[in-house]
Amino acid sequence: MALRFEVLGRFNRARAAQLTLPHFVCQTPLFMPVGTQGTIKGLTTDQLEEIGCQIILGNTYHLALRPTSELIDELGGLHKFMNWPRALLTDSGGFQMVSLLHLADITEKGVTFQSPVDGKPMLLTPEESIQIQNRIGADIIMALDDVVKTTITGPRIEEAMYRTLRWIDRCIAAHKRPHDQNLFGIVQGGLDPVLRDICVRGLVDRNLPGYAIGGLAGGEDKDSFWRVVAQCTATLPEDKPRYVMGVGYPLDIVVCSALGADMYDCVYPTRTARFGTALVPEGVLKLKHRAMAEDTRPIDPTCACMVCKNYTRAYIHSLVTKDAMGSQLLSFHNLYYMMQLSKNLHSSIVQGKFPEFVCNFLQKMFPKGDIPEWVCNAMEVAEIDISSCCAPFRYIQATKVQSNLNEDEIQAV
Amino acid sequence: MNWPRALLTDSGGFQMVSLLHLADITEKGVTFQSPVDGKPMLLTPEESIQIQNRIGADIIMALDDVVKTTITGPRIEEAMYRTLRWIDRCIAAHKRPHDQNLFGIVQGGLDPVLRDICVRGLVDRNLPGYAIGGLAGGEDKDSFWRVVAQCTATLPEDKPRYVMGVGYPLDIVVCSALGADMYDCVYPTRTARFGTALVPEGVLKLKHRAMAEDTRPIDPTCACMVCKNYTRAYIHSLVTKDAMGSQLLSFHNLYYMMQLSKNLHSSIVQGKFPEFVCNFLQKMFPKGDIPEWVCNAMEVAEIDISSCCAPFRYIQATKVQSNLNEDEIQAV
Numbered sequence: 001m002a003l004r005f006e007v008l009g010r011f012n013r014a015r016a017a018q019l020t021l022p023h024f025v026c027q028t029p030l031f032m033p034v035g036t037q038g039t040i041k042g043l044t045t046d047q048l049e050e051i052g053c054q055i056i057l058g059n060t061y062h063l064a065l066r067p068t069s070e071l072i073d074e075l076g077g078l079h080k081f082m083n084w085p086r087a088l089l090t091d092s093g094g095f096q097m098v099s100l101l102h103l104a105d106i107t108e109k110g111v112t113f114q115s116p117v118d119g120k121p122m123l124l125t126p127e128e129s130i131q132i133q134n135r136i137g138a139d140i141i142m143a144l145d146d147v148v149k150t151t152i153t154g155p156r157i158e159e160a161m162y163r164t165l166r167w168i169d170r171c172i173a174a175h176k177r178p179h180d181q182n183l184f185g186i187v188q189g190g191l192d193p194v195l196r197d198i199c200v201r202g203l204v205d206r207n208l209p210g211y212a213i214g215g216l217a218g219g220e221d222k223d224s225f226w227r228v229v230a231q232c233t234a235t236l237p238e239d240k241p242r243y244v245m246g247v248g249y250p251l252d253i254v255v256c257s258a259l260g261a262d263m264y265d266c267v268y269p270t271r272t273a274r275f276g277t278a279l280v281p282e283g284v285l286k287l288k289h290r291a292m293a294e295d296t297r298p299i300d301p302t303c304a305c306m307v308c309k310n311y312t313r314a315y316i317h318s319l320v321t322k323d324a325m326g327s328q329l330l331s332f333h334n335l336y337y338m339m340q341l342s343k344n345l346h347s348s349i350v351q352g353k354f355p356e357f358v359c360n361f362l363q364k365m366f367p368k369g370d371i372p373e374w375v376c377n378a379m380e381v382a383e384i385d386i387s388s389c390c391a392p393f394r395y396i397q398a399t400k401v402q403s404n405l406n407e408d409e410i411q412a413v
Numbered sequence: 414m415n416w417p418r419a420l421l422t423d424s425g426g427f428q429m430v431s432l433l434h435l436a437d438i439t440e441k442g443v444t445f446q447s448p449v450d451g452k453p454m455l456l457t458p459e460e461s462i463q464i465q466n467r468i469g470a471d472i473i474m475a476l477d478d479v480v481k482t483t484i485t486g487p488r489i490e491e492a493m494y495r496t497l498r499w500i501d502r503c504i505a506a507h508k509r510p511h512d513q514n515l516f517g518i519v520q521g522g523l524d525p526v527l528r529d530i531c532v533r534g535l536v537d538r539n540l541p542g543y544a545i546g547g548l549a550g551g552e553d554k555d556s557f558w559r560v561v562a563q564c565t566a567t568l569p570e571d572k573p574r575y576v577m578g579v580g581y582p583l584d585i586v587v588c589s590a591l592g593a594d595m596y597d598c599v600y601p602t603r604t605a606r607f608g609t610a611l612v613p614e615g616v617l618k619l620k621h622r623a624m625a626e627d628t629r630p631i632d633p634t635c636a637c638m639v640c641k642n643y644t645r646a647y648i649h650s651l652v653t654k655d656a657m658g659s660q661l662l663s664f665h666n667l668y669y670m671m672q673l674s675k676n677l678h679s680s681i682v683q684g685k686f687p688e689f690v691c692n693f694l695q696k697m698f699p700k701g702d703i704p705e706w707v708c709n710a711m712e713v714a715e716i717d718i719s720s721c722c723a724p725f726r727y728i729q730a731t732k733v734q735s736n737l738n739e740d741e742i743q744a745v
Contacts, residue, residue, distance in 0.1 A: 039657045045642065067625065067650040075628060075646055083642045310415045324656055 001209045002139070003182050005241050009350035012383040013233060013260035016349035019241055021139040022180050023079060024086040026054040028241065028262040029345040031253060031338040032089060033270060035082075036062050041270060042328035043335070045084050051305065051332070052339040055087040055139070057265045060132055061096035065117060069135040077137030088138035089265070091245075092129045095147060106146055108163065126170035130183070134176050142212065143171040145186040150220035157190035164188045165202040172206060184243060186214035187232055191224045200235045210241040213261070217246030222374040226255055230381050233260035250279060250341055254361055255375055257345050258354075258382035269338050273330035276320035279337040281364040285313075287330065292317035305336035355384050362389040420470035421597075424461045427479060438478055440495065458502035462515070466508050474544065475503040477518040482552035489522035496520045497534040504538060516575060518546035519564055523556045532567045542573040545593070549578030554706040558587055562713050565592035582611060582673055586693055587707055589677050590686075590714035601670050605662035608652035611669040613696040617645075619662065624649035637668035687716050694721040 004020040019026040033040050033048070035056045040048060048056065058078055063069060075081050078088055097104045097111045104113040110125035126144040133141040144167055146160035168185050175183050185203035189195030203211055213232045216225055229244060233256075236242050243263035244256050253264050269279060276288040278299045285299060286292075298308035299316070307316075307329045319326030348357035358379070362371055369391025379386045429436045429443045436445040442457035458476040465473040476499055478492040500517050507515050517535040521527030535543055545564045548557055561576060565588075568574050575595035576588050585596050601611060608620040610631045617631060618624075630640035631648065639648075639661045651658030680689035690711070694703055701723025711718045 039651065039655055041656060042660070044638070044657075044661070046638065066654065067646075071625065071646075074626065075644075081644075081647050081650075083647070315414060 001182065002178065002180050003209050003241075005210075005239060007239070009352070011349050011352065011354035012258075014258050014345075014349050014354055014382065014384075015260060015262065016346045017241070017262060019262070021055070021087045021182070023088070023139050024054055026087060027343075027346045029253070029257045029349075030054055030263055030342045031269075032057045032263065032265040033335050033338070034059070034265055034267045036267075039082060040331070040335070041274070042324070042331045045082065047332060048084070048335075049086070051336040052343065053086065053335065054342075055089055055263075056084060058088055058090045058136065058138060059096060060090045060093035060129065060136065061100075063090070063136060064093060064132050069132040073135035073137070077135075079137060087140070088136075089140040090133045090136050090138040090142065092142045092144040093124055093132065094129065094144050097124060098147065106160075106163075108166075110144070126167045127174040130171050130174040131176075134181065137177075138181065140182045140184055140210065141175075143168050143183060143185050145188055145214055147186075147188060147215050148190065149218045150191055150215055150224070151218065152190070157188075157192060158195055161189040161195045161199050165199060168203060168206055168208075172208075182209035184208060184210040184212050184241075186212040186245070187236075188215050190215060191220060191228060193228075193231055196228060196231055197235065200232060204235075204237060208240075210243060211236050212243040212245050214245045216244065217248055217252075217266070222252075222372070223377070225252075226259065226374055226378040229256050229261060230259045230378065250338070250361075251365065251375065253341065254345070254358060255378045255382075257349075258358060258379060258384050260382075269334035270331045273334045274327040276326065276330065278330050279334045281361075282367075283365055287313060287316050287320045287326070289317075299330075299333055300337075303333065303337065303340075305333050307333040307336075355386075358384055359386055359389045362386055419472070420468075421472040422465045422468050422470040422474065424474045424476040425456055425464065426461065426476050429456060430479065438492075438495075440498075442476070458499045459506040462503050462506040463508075466513065469509075470513065472514045472516055472542065473507075475500050475515060475517050477520055477546055479518075479520060479547050480522065481550045482523055482547055482556070483550065484522070489520075489524060490527055493521040493527045493531050497531060500535060500538055500540075504540075514541040516540060516542040516544050518544040518577070519568075520547050522547060523552060523560060525560075525563055528560060528563055529567065532564060536567075536569060540572075542575060543568050544575040544577050546577050548576065549580050549584075549598070554584075554704070555709070557584075558591065558706055558710040561588050561593060562591045562710065582670070582693075583697065583707065585673065586677070586690060587710045587714075589681075590690060590711060590716050592714075601666035602663045605666045606659040608658065608662065610662050611666045613693075614699075615697055619645060619648050619652045619658070621649075631662075631665055632669075635665065635669065635672075637665050639665040639668075687718075690716055691718055691721045694718055 002022055005017055007015045007017045009016040017028045019028050032055045033053055036059045040056065063072065072078050072081050079085065094111055097113050104111055110123050110128065112121060112123050115122045124144070129144040130141065146163040146167065148156055148160045164186065171183060185206060185208045187196060187199045187203060189199045213229060216228060233242055241262045242260065244261045246266055247253060247256060247264045248266045248268055276286060278285040278287060280300045281302065292313045295313040297313055298311065299313060300308055311329060316326055316329055344357060348354045366389065369389060371386065371390050376386065376390065426443055429445050436443055442455050442460065444453060444455050447454045456476070461476040462473065478495040478499065480488055480492045496518065503515060517538060517540045519528060519531045519535060521531045545561060548560060565574055573594045574592065576593045578598055579585060579588060579596045580598045580600055608618060610617040610619060612632045613634065624645045627645040629645055630643065631645060632640050643661060648658055648661055676689060680686045698721065701721060703718065703722050708718065708722065
């Protein structure tokens, strides 16, 4: 074990903690930007430090292809290579292989796929994934799991869950650097509470430094999503970090934190920036919209970031989709927004003001009080009273909330 | 754009000619096909100045009739005289002479007689500054420096001289020795997007295989954020595959150009210009194989660079720096 996890404050299930990793002392809850290729598109490491990033995620698959894990190892590890002094987390490589390569096939040995470099068949085994991650040198490394989309049903989910448990033992055996790299296990099991429970117990038995909740954020409805998170956070150990992979939208992060999760990652903030969309307390602001062309306000008047202090919506509108600078400025702002969200989650829990923070957050996002039902249900389980932000006497059925970049389909009943 | 320092806008004429193949130049102005809807449009001197008045830059450029230096024949003379007729229309149209400086542009191709007529004509109009246009378009370096030398010799001493479209660091050093003051070029940022960094030795191609394991910074003598934080190996892994590679190289290349500007200014102020020039040339041509056009220009500029030239070597440099600083040197 190469980390220390110290809970500094709680509110019911929510926790604010200090996570001490080999390269950095982090505060949770925290959001990790995804730096696929050893870089966050458009931002220097100075800027990432400036906005308060604590951990960056690197994609093992992309790094293994280019510049290769052997070269990274030779040059002293990924921290040194990309000049990032703080913490790094690498995923196992499995997800890209399944999501990017349609000829990928999963067997007991590992994930077989066609190399994008020369078309030859290749095999990523648990052993190989851990070996690559050992060379890259991140503070946290992820086990290779058998991940299936939550929209799939049938025996495949059970098969994947049990295989994930068999593979964790192979990952543990292959891990050469447990003294300075933390191997996290990933809970699978689809949307089936029984399978999820078996997987949690199995992983907890292996006494790992931390646990991730995987297989979500893949298109399942929000009601199923929060319930799986709630079940896992209720049964995973209190004294170890919980990482919900692939999440995500600010609202989802607030809900999962209320339920007791600590860490998150998603391409959303930077990807949506490249489509001209900014994250704001009200939800999103689409800079491409005609109305932005003459708007001389900053993206968010309450935001203290470099972009909001220096540039107008009109200027950014003139750049988006036509100049890379537009995407860059929006990426900077969006990541700053996510870092502030992380900071506010942590400090509001430490200060015993978490419910106020949640209400304030929801009020800004849903000024008419039309908070989606799944959020209300989750907050009830988290025992956070948000009645002051909910419009009284309105029964709202929200379907597929935030499926289309925060545009709710609300059916008033 | 939130830029608190100075801005300069060009007239719009060059892009119209270089980017739009259906552009046509007449006495009225430049007619072209609008890239938005294909309709015929006309950019006149009046229109160009009006647009620039609205944009509000510190320096604005007259609409000139610019021809490539590789063209010969009567078109060059026609363009030079039209440029003089157009400067009067630009002056008349300029609504903000109190806070925007209209620069005239000297045309005339490679013909000294035409260039002289144009210089005189523009100087007569008593403009705040003068540009030397129509160069950096593929002409040989020998012709290039001679036109610059002629213009700087005859343009007023007490007004800025701006050589448009220049360029390579070596060209800037030579033109400064000959008396020019201002330069612009897409080269540093464009070459960055092709993975090439500007260094004292010339250029460094980050795409090259040899960079993959090179843990040195781009330039160990450079104090910029990129050289202080990133290795060649890292940038190599990014170039052409991730926009960050281009960004980091753009940052470094522009820092390089700003340092070059600073060094030119301060070495002249401190009376150490010849030393600066020699040092610059020595780093770039360590074997002493300085191109002949540079030697000739420095002779006219009366800068003694004999200490950097290899003795007893007659080198004929043809089309120096035509291919991103790869000299074709024919030793004789």
